[in-house]
Amino acid sequence: MMQTNQLFLIFCSVLLLLGLVAFFVARRKATQVRSSGIAMYSQPDQYAWFAVIATAGPAIVLSAVGAFVMLLIGAEIPTFSLLLVSLVLAAVGLAVGMLLVRSNFHARQAIERTIRWILASAAAISILTTLGILISIIGEALNFFQMHSFWDFITGTTWAPGNSFLAAAGRGDGSGAQFGSVPLFAGTFMITAIALSVAVPIGLLSAIYMGEYAPSKVRAVAKPMLEILAGIPTVVYGFFAAITVAPFIVRVAETVGVSASFNNALAPGIVMGIMIIPFISSLSDDVINAVPDSMRQGSLALGMTKGETIRDVVIPAALPGIISAALLGMSRALGETMIVVMAAGMRPNLTINPLEEMTTVTVRIVAAMTGDLEFESAETLSAFALGLVLFVVTLSLNLVSVLMIRRFREKYRVNNL
Amino acid sequence: MSDSFDQISQQLKRRHRKSARLKYFSMGALGLAAMFLLIFFADMLNKGLPAFKQAMVNVEVNYSEEASRSGRAAIDRDLSSIVSRSVVRVIPLEMRNDPSLLGTTQTRWVLASAEVDQYLKGNRARRLDADDMARIDSLVASGQIEMRFNSGFFSRGDSKMAELAGIMSAVVGTVMTMIVTLAIAFPIGVMTAIYLEEFAPDNRLTQLIEININNLAAIPSILFGLLGLAIFINFFGVPRSSPLVGGMTLALMTLPVIIISTRTALRSVPESIRHAAFGVGCSRWQVVKDHVLPLAMPGIMTGSIIGLAQAMGETAPLIIVGMVAFIPDVTASFTEAATVMPAQVFTWSGEPDRAFVEKTAGGILVLLAVLISLNASAVLLRKKFERRW
Incomplete structure (x- = not known):
């Protein structure tokens, strides 16, 4: 390992040296050619930069591709020879770069093309990320579905990973393990529903107030205030839910005469709702502002009150955008992890009583990943199966949301949404 | 049209009342959000501020022969339940490092145990009996126990002993992780945005990239953790729990934020x-590099700071890649196990000890202070350099 590090350091410094040589020699040559009276297509500096690109570019690409291939196929290419070949390539590139310092070569356009390629490959990384998520999750999820049937996973009502870790370690056959995800999804949707029933009314009404009533001074204070809500880390919300809100709910429930678990679903649900308020209010606010004023004036001119105008004209017009905001909020709530990890329970529980303990998909993912389990054990792999379902659900919610907002945008020809 | 004038005016009154109700409801909703924010901050300050104070006790340390074997012997037996175990434990080591200490006595201020600290802050201290409490009260009265500013909270790493636990190792871990995140996400994000805004032809591929970026921004963060685990750790062999793998994972999450804000800045x-x-003959790259980019820079910086603040508060993906490690020593390394501030908060919140609730809230206050000042600086940057064309 130490040797690899040293080799890499030597490689980098030689490459840097070659690059510097390329820059200065090429520039000198170009200056000489130009001062001898021959007109050139590009500036000396551009020839110099082209020489640098010709020297370093292929060498870096070759060594990176080599390293990647080494990891991918596990092919044994000795690091030393790989770096050596790269350096030879750099020397060849240097020679080519020097040869091309001549009057009829468009150095500037060559640089332009190279930069366009570099930028395009940077843009491709976002695609690679999505692909990476898909491949990693689908790959491991498939491993899981080879051990346990997909149908049982989707329809089973018992989540009991039990001693599946023993099976992975070669002891026991793991037959007692059951991976029925229904209680997890029930818990997730329950908490999401609580969150949305807090966030949608408050967020929407706040947006209505800010868009239709508030004087600009109030707006200037209220908007950053809601942004602060969005900026609080989820782990902080989780602590707040677990330490302050959950005991409060238990106490209130006791005075009313019902029993509530300290890990009840209500506390994370409410706090998650507060977390989502800014997402809903800011998008709804934008949409409400984008509803053309002529519609309001038309309604007011017909003698409707301001409230009636908002309820019967503005809101229906803005509805696609509002639904889109709610769907985005929902996708946030489904994937939210820290609040439920800290405040919701660990025990899968199929119930509709929000005061009982229940668990969610993300909680199980974290639990499977933080235990001292073998990576190949069914429980660890089940996290990827859960992740896959989560990915599909949130992705479709986002797509529907995007389509809704696009419809709104086309209807009212708004460009800044 | 049989409605009389009175009926109509009554109807009108009702309609106006309804209209006013909507206004008050909407105002109330905003008020509710504000009230929550107030309750939240009050609660955090109330729970977290005591963490910045720590009880110290003035004791006589007697470096006797016996103390070189067991540190307990160096301290008055009555005080042994009051002084932190961390102080007692290092006494033999001190004596080994400096043999001249043998036979001397020193009077100095040392950490009191977390129980004493909690008792003095008015919380329940289960392990103290009535004798201990009486002794503590008399020591406080004689000025031998004092509440002092808890500088150790900002200079030490994590510990299982609440009085010794500090946030410094998490701060260092956060800095290292953010360096990795920014080093990856900033160049790639800005380059992607430049490509999409200035270079890309409007074809299917470009549209695909655009849709993809918007979707990435909305994917639950925990899935990025699964990606980091499966690809970075299992496939590329990046060391688990290290700032390197944490930073790479967060970089992928921050990328869409930086791309979207950079595109907005370029478009403006x-x-x-x-x-x-x-018109004066620049090539496309020259236009971007020398003219568009410098003008868009304030917007790009603002977006990057906001993205950085978001990444800094993120916990879930880091748990998946193992960055919730117990790190007692403050070390700055990219490849060794480390923890970050939100992960430290998460670890502390799981400790059963009452004293750790205070530590957790204290850690949260530090985290919030950093995040709020980052966001405030982004807003200031925008205000200062924003140009309206």
Whole structure:
């Protein structure tokens, strides 16, 4: 390992040296050619930069591709020879770069093309990320579905990973393990529903107030205030839910005469709702502002009150955008992890009583990943199966949301949404 | 039209009342959000501020022969339940390092145990009996126990002993992780945005990339953790729990934020600037590098700071890649196990000890202070350099 590090350091410094040589020699040559009276297509500096690109570019690409291939196929290419070949390539590139310092070569356009390629490959990384998520999750999820049937996973009502870790370690056959995800999804949707029933009314009404009533001074204070809500880390919300809100709910429930678990679903649900308020209010606010004023004036001119105008004209017009905001909020709530990890329970529980303990998909993912389990054990792999379902659900919610907002945008020809 | 004038005016009154109700409801909703924010901050300050104070006790340390074997012997037996175990434990080591200490006595201020600290802050201290409490009270009265500023909270790493636990190792871990995140996400994000805004032809591929970026921004963060685990750790062999793998994972999450804000910043630079540059013979890259990018820079920086603040508060993906490690020593390394501030908060919140609730809230206050000042600086940056064309 130490040797690899040293080799890499030597490689980098030689490459840097070659690059510097390329820059200065090429520039000198170009200056000489130009001062001898021959007109050139590009500036000396551009020839110099082209020489640098010709020297370093292929060498870096070759060594990176080599390293990647080494990891991918596990092919044994000795690091030393790989770096050596790269350096030879750099020397060849240097020679080519020097040869091309001549009057009829468009150095500037060559640089332009190279930069366009570099930028395009940077843009491709976002695609690679999505692909990476898909491949990693689908790959491991498939491993899981080879051990346990997909149908049982989707329809089973018992989540009991039990001693599946023993099976992975070669002891026991793991037959007692059951991976029925229904209680997890029930818990997730329950908490999401609580969150949305807090966030949608408050967020929407706040947006209505800010868009239709508030004087600009109030707006200037209220908007950053809601942004602060969005900026609080989820782990902080989780602590707040677990330490302050959950005991409060238990106490209130006791005075009313019902029993509530300290890990009840209500506390994370409410706090998650507060977390989502800014997402809903800011998008709804934008949409409400984008509803053309002529519609309001038309309604007011017909003698409707301001409230009636908002309820019967503005809101229906803005509805696609509002639904889109709610769907985005929902996708946030489904994937939210820290609040439920800290405040919701660990025990899968199929119930509709929000005061009982229940668990969610993300909680199980974290639990499977933080235990001292073998990576190949069914429980660890089940996290990827859960992740896959989560990915599909949130992705479709986002797509529907995007389509809704696009419809709104086309209807009212708004460009800044 | 049989409605009389009175009926109509009554109806009108009702309609206006209804209209006013909507206004008050909507105002109330905003008020509710504000009230929550107030309750939240009050609660955090109330729970977290005591963490910045720590009980110290003035004791006589007697470096006797016996103390070199067991540190307990160096301290008055009555005080042994009051002084932190961490102090007692290092006494033999001190004596080994400096043999001249043998036979001397020193009077100095040392950490009191977390129980004493909690008792003095008015919380329940289960392990103290009535004798201990009486002794503590008399020591406080004689000025031998004092509440002092808890500088150790900002200079030490994590510990299982609440009085010794500090946030420094998490701060260092956060800095290292953020360096990795920014080093990856900033260049790639800005380059992607430049490509999409200035270079890309409007074809299917470009649209695919655009949709993809918007979707990435909305994917639950925990899935990025699964990606980091499966690809970075299992496939590329990046060391688990290290700032390197944490930073790489967070970089992928921050990328869409930086891309989207950079595109907005680039779009706000007027076309006339580009036309003018093209007009004097610049190539496309020269236009971007020398004219558009410098003008868009404040917007890009603002977006990057906001993205950075978001990444800094993120916990879930880091748990998946193992960055919730117990790190007692403050070390700055990219490849060794480390923890970050939100992960430290998470670890502390799981400790059963009452004293750790205070530590957790204290850690949260530090985290919130950093995040709020980052966001405030982004807003200031925008205000200062924003240009309206």
